[in-house]
Amino acid sequence: MTNKFYITTPIYYVNASPHIGHLYTTLAADILTRAHKQWGENVFFLTGTDEHGAKIAQAAGDFGEIKGFTDKVSEEFKDAWKLFDINYDYFIRTTNPQHEKFVQEFLTKLYKKGDIYLGKYRGLYCTGCEEYKKESDLENGLCPLHKKKPEKIQEEVYFFKLSKYKEKILASVGTDKFQILPQERKNEVLSFLKQELEDTAVSRTKVSWGISVPWDKKHIIYVWFDALLNYLSALEINKSPNIWPPDVQLIAKDILRFHAIIWPAILLAAGLELPKILFVHGFFTVNKQKVSKSLGNVITPQELIDRYGVDAARFLLISAFPFGSDGDFSFDDLDKRYNAILANDLGNLVQRAVVLAQKNNIKFIPKNPQYSEKIKAQLEKIDFYSACEQIKKAIVEANVFVNETKPWETKDKKTIAELLNKIEKISVDLKPFMPTVGEKILTQLKTLQPEILFPKK
Numbered sequence: 001m002t003n004k005f006y007i008t009t010p011i012y013y014v015n016a017s018p019h020i021g022h023l024y025t026t027l028a029a030d031i032l033t034r035a036h037k038q039w040g041e042n043v044f045f046l047t048g049t050d051e052h053g054a055k056i057a058q059a060a061g062d063f064g065e066i067k068g069f070t071d072k073v074s075e076e077f078k079d080a081w082k083l084f085d086i087n088y089d090y091f092i093r094t095t096n097p098q099h100e101k102f103v104q105e106f107l108t109k110l111y112k113k114g115d116i117y118l119g120k121y122r123g124l125y126c127t128g129c130e131e132y133k134k135e136s137d138l139e140n141g142l143c144p145l146h147k148k149k150p151e152k153i154q155e156e157v158y159f160f161k162l163s164k165y166k167e168k169i170l171a172s173v174g175t176d177k178f179q180i181l182p183q184e185r186k187n188e189v190l191s192f193l194k195q196e197l198e199d200t201a202v203s204r205t206k207v208s209w210g211i212s213v214p215w216d217k218k219h220i221i222y223v224w225f226d227a228l229l230n231y232l233s234a235l236e237i238n239k240s241p242n243i244w245p246p247d248v249q250l251i252a253k254d255i256l257r258f259h260a261i262i263w264p265a266i267l268l269a270a271g272l273e274l275p276k277i278l279f280v281h282g283f284f285t286v287n288k289q290k291v292s293k294s295l296g297n298v299i300t301p302q303e304l305i306d307r308y309g310v311d312a313a314r315f316l317l318i319s320a321f322p323f324g325s326d327g328d329f330s331f332d333d334l335d336k337r338y339n340a341i342l343a344n345d346l347g348n349l350v351q352r353a354v355v356l357a358q359k360n361n362i363k364f365i366p367k368n369p370q371y372s373e374k375i376k377a378q379l380e381k382i383d384f385y386s387a388c389e390q391i392k393k394a395i396v397e398a399n400v401f402v403n404e405t406k407p408w409e410t411k412d413k414k415t416i417a418e419l420l421n422k423i424e425k426i427s428v429d430l431k432p433f434m435p436t437v438g439e440k441i442l443t444q445l446k447t448l449q450p451e452i453l454f455p456k457k
């Protein structure tokens with residue numbers, strides 16, 4: 001397919017309800033989707049939920065039936081994305097029988113090829129991460145992310161010959177054929193790949209909630225092998241075979257190794273092309289603490305909307321700090337930025353211009369501008385922060401223009417018309433970030449009916 005743009009988010013575990021961490025990645029994917037659509041590309045945006053494995057079975061605990069539990073939480077994710085005006089093309093669930101069948105067939109192919117063999121695993125496992133751990137991965141004997149002691153496990157498993165693909169991955173990452181961004185994440189992957197790489201387990205026998213290995217039913221396919229294949233199975237389920245490979249895969253740093261090492265090895269084993277860009281964003285904390293249920297600082301997408309409205313919340317979240325870095329988030333900071341950038345700089349600007357045009361009887365003549373080249377280039381590099389800074393700069397410049405030309409005194413028609421077109425340009429660039437506000441601004445310009453866009457906090 002020409003001009004295609006395939007973008008994915010991780011599929012989220014359904015052990016807990018969606019929070020702003022999940023929202024951050026999914027929103028980023030939605031903004032890129034809308035931007036690429038605005039530039040005339042054929043976009044396919046995939047997201048979904050990861051529903052197998054011990055972690056989910058444990059979380060389902062009191063609920064009783066596991067599938068019922070995953071149905072419920074998976075819906076919560078869909079609802080959250082709807083609230084935030086996130087328009088994905090397909091929502092994949094790993095409990096979808098079509099996905100399950102795809103995973104079984106895929107594994108069988110690798111088995112027949114000789115890339116899967118039976119062995120014994122003896123070592124550590126963190127159910128929170130659903131990951132095999134080495135002593136060197138731990139801090140004081142605990143998983144650094146979950147602060148828990150990993151389980152010692154010993155079981156018969158099938159292994160995948162990960163080590164066989166090491167050199168090829170190294171070459172693809174090194175040459176940016178498979179580009180890992182930002183640079184520091186690429187370096188991290190390269191140095192990891194320079195060490196010895198062990199084969200990885202792709203089945204477990206002590207877990208029952210999952211997809212069985214078709215030729216050996218007492219084995220359940222390792223949840224990460226199952227989950228990673230969603231990026232492929234979703235296309236088959238949707239009958240969209242011509243959009244492989246992904247143009248951009250968004251993840252956070254917690255799941256880098258799975259996506260930068262195991263995933264490309266699986267694809268190479270199947271003779272498939274690697275994704276073009278893997279962008280690894282930072283982690284965010286709320287009030288300087290990791291977002292967690294037990295700390296009680298989980299902010300739901302609904303709370304953000306109640307406070308700022310959908311579009312403002314989208315803009316504030318994505319422009320809070322550079323996408324590749326870690327950052328902190330607090331209502332205090334969001335309130336300040338909301339008042340300064342949105343209520344004052346943008347809201348007042350539009351209001352002033354529309355009232356001026358109305359009073360002086362000036363008609364808005366649309367110029368239908370193209371998307372700004374500079375912002376486009378920044379979004380192509382997945383640099384939301386700079387793109388937003390650029391938009392903010394245009395808003396500030398338009399304010400300076402009004403203050404310097406003083407059209408309320410001069411009543412100069414040309415100046416007012418020029419101001420309207422400056423605002424038109426800003427609204428076009430803003431649309432991927434604030435789809436409704438972008439439209440509302442255009443409507444106000446056309447009708448010259450002022451309406452408050454951002455009530456002050």
Ligand code: MSP
Pocket residue numbers: 009010011012013014020021022024025050227228229230250251252253254255282283284285291
């Ligand atoms: N199910 C796996 C992913 C499988 S993909 C084939 C998983 N799920 S998760 O629910 O734990 O989601 C992890 C992802 O959620 C992160 O990579 C990131 O995209 C997002 N985030 C969750 N918490 C976050 C923060 N506190 N900050 C930023 N992103 C966060 O891992």
